[in-house]
Amino acid sequence: MNTKQGRLGWLFTSPYLIYAVVFFLIPLVWSLFLSMTDWNLISPTFSFVGITNYTEAFQSPGVKAAFFVTFKFLAVFIPLVVASSVIVALIVKGLPKYKGIFLIGFFLPYLASGVVSSLIVKGLLSYNSPINEFLRNSLGLDIDWLGTPFAALFVVAVIIAWKFTGYYALILTSGFESINKEIYEAAMIDGVSAWQRFWKITFPLLYPALYTVLILSIGVTFGIFTEVYQLTGGGPNFATNTWQMEIFTRAFSNLQAGYASAIAIIASVVTFISIFIIRKIIELWGKRNGWD
Amino acid sequence: MVGTKKKGLFFRYLIAVVLLLIMIFPYIYMVLNSFSDWEQVDKTLFPTDFTLKSYEWLLGGGEAVIPRPWLQAFFNSFLVSASSTLLMMVSAVLVAYALAKIPFRGRDTINNLILFQMFFPAIILLIPTFLVIQKIGMYDSYWGMILPKAMSLWAVFMYTNFFKAIPETFIEAAKLDGANERQILFKVVLPMSKSITTVIFLFLFMERWTELLWDMLVVKSDSMLTLNVLLSQMFGPYGGYPGPMYAASVLLTLPIIILFLIFAKKFQEGMQFSLK
Numbered sequence: 238m239n240t241k242q243g244r245l246g247w248l249f250t251s252p253y254l255i256y257a258v259v260f261f262l263i264p265l266v267w268s269l270f271l272s273m274t275d276w277n278l279i280s281p282t283f284s285f286v287g288i289t290n291y292t293e294a295f296q297s298p299g300v301k302a303a304f305f306v307t308f309k310f311l312a313v314f315i316p317l318v319v320a321s322s323v324i325v326a327l328i329v330k331g332l333p334k335y336k337g338i339f340l341i342g343f344f345l346p347y348l349a350s351g352v353v354s355s356l357i358v359k360g361l362l363s364y365n366s367p368i369n370e371f372l373r374n375s376l377g378l379d380i381d382w383l384g385t386p387f388a389a390l391f392v393v394a395v396i397i398a399w400k401f402t403g404y405y406a407l408i409l410t411s412g413f414e415s416i417n418k419e420i421y422e423a424a425m426i427d428g429v430s431a432w433q434r435f436w437k438i439t440f441p442l443l444y445p446a447l448y449t450v451l452i453l454s455i456g457v458t459f460g461i462f463t464e465v466y467q468l469t470g471g472g473p474n475f476a477t478n479t480w481q482m483e484i485f486t487r488a489f490s491n492l493q494a495g496y497a498s499a500i501a502i503i504a505s506v507v508t509f510i511s512i513f514i515i516r517k518i519i520e521l522w523g524k525r526n527g528w529d
Numbered sequence: 530m531v532g533t534k535k536k537g538l539f540f541r542y543l544i545a546v547v548l549l550l551i552m553i554f555p556y557i558y559m560v561l562n563s564f565s566d567w568e569q570v571d572k573t574l575f576p577t578d579f580t581l582k583s584y585e586w587l588l589g590g591g592e593a594v595i596p597r598p599w600l601q602a603f604f605n606s607f608l609v610s611a612s613s614t615l616l617m618m619v620s621a622v623l624v625a626y627a628l629a630k631i632p633f634r635g636r637d638t639i640n641n642l643i644l645f646q647m648f649f650p651a652i653i654l655l656i657p658t659f660l661v662i663q664k665i666g667m668y669d670s671y672w673g674m675i676l677p678k679a680m681s682l683w684a685v686f687m688y689t690n691f692f693k694a695i696p697e698t699f700i701e702a703a704k705l706d707g708a709n710e711r712q713i714l715f716k717v718v719l720p721m722s723k724s725i726t727t728v729i730f731l732f733l734f735m736e737r738w739t740e741l742l743w744d745m746l747v748v749k750s751d752s753m754l755t756l757n758v759l760l761s762q763m764f765g766p767y768g769g770y771p772g773p774m775y776a777a778s779v780l781l782t783l784p785i786i787i788l789f790l791i792f793a794k795k796f797q798e799g800m801q802f803s804l805k
Contacts, residue, residue, distance in 0.1 A: 245710055246633025252620040253643065256680040261646055264657030271657065328548060331541050341793045342549045345556065348785045350739035352761045353778040357555045360562070360571040360771060367574045403552065407800055459650070463741045467761060480652055481742070488656050489746060498656050505650035 271498035278494035290499035300500055302475035303483040304507060309390055310458050310479070311515075318398040318454050319447070322405035329406065330413050340410060343403035351463030354396050359383075359468060362392065383469055386476030393464045393477055401457065405450045412446025413439070441526040451519055459508045480504040556782070563775035570771040583772035587780070598752065599759070603780060606756040609674045609744070610737040616679035617733050618726070625688030626714050630700065640689075647682045659746055673747040674755070678737060684729050687803060691725045692718060724799035727792050738785055756781050 247254075272290055276283035294300045329339050346354075361368055362382040372378040382388045416439065424434050440447075462481035465471060471478035471486065484504065488497035550557075558574065563583050565576035587599050627633070628640055658677055667673035695718060703717045719726075744755045745762075754762070760777050763770075789796070 242631050242710075243633040246627045246631045246636060249623045249627035249631065250636075250639050252680060253624045253639065253685065256620070257642060257646065259661060260658055260677055260680075261649075261654070264654045264661055267657035267660060268653050271660075325548065325552075328541070328545050332545060333538070337794075337797055339545055339549060340797070341790075343552055345553055345786060345789075348735055348782065348789055349555070350741075350757050350760075350781055352739075352741055352757050353559070353782055354555060356760070356774055356778060357559055360775075361555075361558065363571050366571050399552070399555070411801060460652070463739075466741070481655075484652065484655060485742065494656055501653045501656060505653040508650040508652065509648075 268498050268501060271495050272502050273499075274495040276495040278488065278492045283495065286495070290496045291503070293496065294500050294503055299471075299475060299478055299483045299487070300503065302471075302478040303480045303500075303504065306390070306476070306478055307459060307480060307507075307511075310394060310461060311455065313391060314394040314397055314458055315451070315454055317394055318401050318405060319450060321398055321402045322409055322450065325402055325406035326409035326413060329410055336410070340403070340407055343406055345403065346400050347404045349400060351396075351400075352467055354400065355464050355467035358392060358396055384473050386473055389469050389473060389477050393461070393468060396464050396468075397457065397461065401454065405454070408449050408453075409443065409446050412443045415445075416442045444523050444526055444528045448519060448523060452516065455512055455515055459512065480508070559775050559778050559782070562772070563779045565772065565775075567772045570775065583776040586770070586773045587776045599756070599777065599780065601752060602754055602756040602759040605671075605753055606738060606781075607784075609671060609755055610734055612671075613675045613678045613737045614730065614734045616675065617681040617684055617737075618730060620680050621684035621688050621729070622714070622719070624685050625692055626718065628685070628689045629692035630695075630713075630718070631710065643682055643685060647686065655742075655746075662747055668747060669749045669753070671753065674744050677743065678740070681733055684733060687725065687729055688722070691722060691802075695721060724795050725803060726799075727795040728799035728803055731789060731792055731796055734788070735785055738781075 273285055273287060274283045275286045275290075325343050329336055329343070332339065360366065363369070369380070372380060380388060382392055420438055420442070421434065424438060429437070460481060461479045462485070465477045465479055465482050466485070469477045471482040480500075484497050484501050487493045487500060491497075561576050562570050564579045564581070565583075566578035566580050567582060569576040569578055624643075628636060628643075662668055662673045662677065667676065699717055699721075700713055703713045708716065739757055740755075741757055741761055745758045748754060748758070756777070760774070760781060763774075763777070
């Protein structure tokens with residue numbers, strides 16, 4: 238460890254250090270400061286209001302909604318995307334040839350902008366769309382997809398699951414490849430059925446890949462914005478009001494920058510604690526199956 | 530026996546193809562509707578009458594009442610995504626190389642700071658980052674879109690892990706030949722990192738190309754809007770032109786798909802490594 242290397246080390250890492258100060262440390266402090274003011278984003282003056290923003294936030298329906306909506310998204314989106322990516326990975330795994338081409342094909346939805354996929358879905362679900370015409374005429378179902386609380390949440394979850402399925406299937410496929418084939422042969426000799434083979438062998442042995450998928454998809458859930466902004470604006474009646482949506486609306490539409498900063502801090506604390514707890518639960522499940 | 534096996538295989542491929550078609554159906558629907566007669570847009574799953582009207586509308590700037598510069602927006606998207614991605618790649622390579630291969634005092638501290646920042650919920654930074662950009666006079670400018678996204682901690686993390694896995698012997702050998710750190714980085718380490726570079730590049734570019742929230746906040750001038758933001762504003766709350774909307778969606782999606790397909794093989798190699 239000589240001085241020349243020391244200087245070079247600092248020189249090479251300097252882009253990060255500058256970035257961390259300007260776009261992490263300063264914003265962090267600024268955010269804490271703002272959260273205790275009543276600043277409106279434009280006015281040159283503001284006053285200190287102490288913790289009023291926080292007490293107000295805890296009682297606001299928008300914040301309460303954001304808290305529960307995130308967990309509803311977790312409950313709907315995660316099982317959906319895990320199931321679909323496991324199915325895709327299983328199907329690709331069963332192909333002796335052209336695996337790569339299929340994986341590339343299934344990956345394509347990941348390239349879609351959230352705006353584009355939302356607009357397509359809006360078209361597909363518009364009142365006179367073929368899907369709704371079919372549901373109305375053949376089944377007598379008249380669904381206002383984006384105007385019904387749970388349907389709206391479900392639609393957004395499906396769009397995001399569609400986007401990530403191929404990506405996660407790619408991760409799971411490499412998980413499958415690392416499973417020792419001899420275990421299956423032994424199980425088949427013992428007469429274990431395919432269904433049991435999947436749940437008792439494949440699923441637990443897939444843990445490292447599943448862990449990656451779960452952590453990634455939980456991160457995605459806490460950052461949902463584009464699809465909600467484009468399709469529902471957080472509605473109907475806050476049914477899809479995610480944290481990002483709430484903060485965006487408060488800060489940039491209602492110009493309550495101080496108040497929105499308080500919400501952002503609450504959101505990040507909630508996010509941090511939730512992800513920590515969920516991770517522990519997943520790791521516990523992994524430990525029970527013999528993974529460290 | 531051979532017959533049933535072949536049959537089973539045929540069904541496997543059939544299921545895979547059908548599933549794949551379902552998954553990419555939204556794209557098919559988008560392309561078909563962009564060429565479809567305006568009367569049929571969103572009225573049928575498979576339109577029968579085709580026209581170029583939507584593209585003419587789009588590239589001609591729309592109807593006179595709402596002139597929208599779509600080609601300008603395309604250029605903006607490209608400029609912002611390319612510069613942002615380039616800066617993210619260069620900074621990630623430099624930082625990661627130092628963290629993985631140059632022993633210096635303070636390295637562990639920087640490493641820990643990066644990990645801390647990576648797991649810190651980014652949601653808290655939206656408003657104050659906006660204010661920082663405003664304060665340094667970059668509101669409503671290309672730099673305002675580029676600079677806050679000039680560094681990717683994920684890319685640093687990926688490169689650091691990759692560089693760490695490169696055996697010291699390669700670097701020692703180059704040093705014995707009289708190479709300095711810069712030469713080692715460019716002549717030895719980077720040429721070994723082609724597939725991981727492809728993966729990182731594609732993910733960063735895709736993410737930047739489809740960004741909405743930040744680009745929407747920081748730019749107000751019509752002439753600087755990215756394609757994604759323009760599409761969102763034009764057809765979000767106002768609606769009204771479904772045909773051109775699909776044409777604009779094609780304009781936004783096609784380049785990224787082409788880019789991805791060009792690098793698809795290298796991408797898969799890189800993914801295989803990065804997932805191990």
